[in-house]
Amino acid sequence: MFTRRFGRSWGRFLAGTIFLVCLLVPLRSLTTGQNSTQHDPIVPNAETMITKGRQIFRFDTFGDEAFWGGQLRLNEAIASGLSPRTALSLGLKVDVDALPDQLVQKLRKGDVDLSSPATTLSLLRLNAVVGLTGFFDSSGSQLTSIGIQCALCHSTVNDSLLPGIGSRLDGWANHDLNIGAIAALSPNLQPVADVLGVDVPTVRRVLNSWGPGKFDAELFLDGKAFNPQQVSHGVVTGKNVPGATMIPNAFGLAGFNQHTWTGAWGTVSYWNALVANLEMHGKGTFFDPRLNDAAQFPVAARNGFGNLRTPPDDDRITSKLPALHFFQLAIPAPKPTPGVDFDADSAMRGDVLFGGKAGCIKCHVEPLWTEPGWNLHKPDEIGIDSFEADRAPDHTYKTQNLAAVFVQERGLFMQASHKGRFYHDGRFPTLLDVVNHYNIQFNLGLSVREKLDLVEYLKSL
Numbered sequence: 001m002f003t004r005r006f007g008r009s010w011g012r013f014l015a016g017t018i019f020l021v022c023l024l025v026p027l028r029s030l031t032t033g034q035n036s037t038q039h040d041p042i043v044p045n046a047e048t049m050i051t052k053g054r055q056i057f058r059f060d061t062f063g064d065e066a067f068w069g070g071q072l073r074l075n076e077a078i079a080s081g082l083s084p085r086t087a088l089s090l091g092l093k094v095d096v097d098a099l100p101d102q103l104v105q106k107l108r109k110g111d112v113d114l115s116s117p118a119t120t121l122s123l124l125r126l127n128a129v130v131g132l133t134g135f136f137d138s139s140g141s142q143l144t145s146i147g148i149q150c151a152l153c154h155s156t157v158n159d160s161l162l163p164g165i166g167s168r169l170d171g172w173a174n175h176d177l178n179i180g181a182i183a184a185l186s187p188n189l190q191p192v193a194d195v196l197g198v199d200v201p202t203v204r205r206v207l208n209s210w211g212p213g214k215f216d217a218e219l220f221l222d223g224k225a226f227n228p229q230q231v232s233h234g235v236v237t238g239k240n241v242p243g244a245t246m247i248p249n250a251f252g253l254a255g256f257n258q259h260t261w262t263g264a265w266g267t268v269s270y271w272n273a274l275v276a277n278l279e280m281h282g283k284g285t286f287f288d289p290r291l292n293d294a295a296q297f298p299v300a301a302r303n304g305f306g307n308l309r310t311p312p313d314d315d316r317i318t319s320k321l322p323a324l325h326f327f328q329l330a331i332p333a334p335k336p337t338p339g340v341d342f343d344a345d346s347a348m349r350g351d352v353l354f355g356g357k358a359g360c361i362k363c364h365v366e367p368l369w370t371e372p373g374w375n376l377h378k379p380d381e382i383g384i385d386s387f388e389a390d391r392a393p394d395h396t397y398k399t400q401n402l403a404a405v406f407v408q409e410r411g412l413f414m415q416a417s418h419k420g421r422f423y424h425d426g427r428f429p430t431l432l433d434v435v436n437h438y439n440i441q442f443n444l445g446l447s448v449r450e451k452l453d454l455v456e457y458l459k460s461l
């Protein structure tokens, strides 16, 4: 009896051990990192996606040169009259890492003619103008077309060589860029006038109304160029204000649902597809039947923007969306330095106010600084007019992510006159103006010192 029982349990023990060993051996080889590419395709895939996505974000025109060059003939205006000095004053940036050493030395010594359009062409030939690609004839002398990239609006440089000339900062909004004034240089704005159903002088006037750091993506959906009445906390703060919005940063976008100032369009990848097709005029495919609503989106409905089709072999956008999405989510927000970008003691007091008396954390949830879930609000919840909200499907504003607002408040790598400008239309010049707005709107009863502490805290995010 005893032997039998012993024998049976010994047998069971052996069988169990063999089973465990069989189970553990493959598991172990998966986690040791040996042959990790063979067994774990995820990390190498992430690296490939980021590298590809960055290349697309920086350099891909999606075939939009057929629009900017082919139709608007912007290349002609650049070739005949855009000096580097004017280009820099319009907010175009030069990537110093694309320049040969000799040219860098000359620029440093001031030996380069910045008043000659020929110098602009040389920079384009070097692929050194951030967000613009020049297309040249076979001799390399004639600029035959020009295309634009995501980086034009969503990257700047760190001014390491000269103001406007430095290393790329992917994802940092270019708040110097006057894209309206640049587009208005085009000799042929008729195609834009046709889309909008207005005359060319009107198009030019609207483009020139935007100013630096702003672009109006919704203009090409609803044709509304001006906000008749800008209202903040019950006070009229402007009439017929240009409808263009601040170019947002394209960093710190991971982990929350709605994007763009109004939200309700979709995720980052929805917006990437919309922008590449409808704003940059690349060659691709785009579907959103909400744009067939002629009451809210007359321009989009008339032009069939809700259903754009390109045969797969000619589609230059769709295949790039996965890597572009992946790269965008991987761009971290820059981190502020205590003592340089903000006062640490004051920020600590502000932290308590943000989560307490001021109630900011209800919407700007730490550490996403927007709500996990459905991060949208009706205009009266934040005490402003509904003009921009009404230009999006849900008539809402998205709780803006506050990561790295210190960049804008301090005006890092931008002209001093372009710093600050918060909320979608830049109506609040400084963070203190934003805090004053909430103080009135929500009856917070903040003292002057508390307001300043809150501002220091915002700069620490």
Ligand code: HEC
Pocket: 148, 149, 150, 151, 152, 153, 154, 179, 214, 215, 216, 217, 218, 245, 246, 247, 248, 249, 250, 253, 258, 259, 260, 261, 262, 268, 271, 272, 275, 276, 280, 324, 328
């Ligand atoms: C001409 C300037 C311009 C170009 C080019 C441009 N964008 Fe934007 N981008 C904007 C503006 C302005 C907004 C805000 C739009 C709004 O809220 O209505 C925006 C919004 C975004 C957002 C949402 C950010 C947030 O805070 O939620 C993302 C993501 C984005 N763009 C990615 C891209 C990508 C990717 C490309 C290239 C395919 C691109 N953009 C090209 C100007 C531009």
Ligand code: HEC
Pocket: 261, 262, 358, 359, 360, 361, 362, 363, 364, 377, 381, 382, 397, 398, 399, 400, 401, 402, 405, 421, 422, 423, 424, 425, 431, 434, 435, 438, 439, 454, 458
């Ligand atoms: C009811 C939700 C809500 C509350 C509460 C709230 N915010 Fe906001 N916040 C928003 C929304 C929505 C926006 C975007 C407004 C727009 O699109 O113009 C915003 C924008 C901002 C911005 C501008 C960001 C930028 O990039 O322009 C700052 C700064 C800010 N909030 C700080 C605060 C502070 C400080 C408090 C507390 C005193 C606070 N918010 C309370 C919803 C809220």
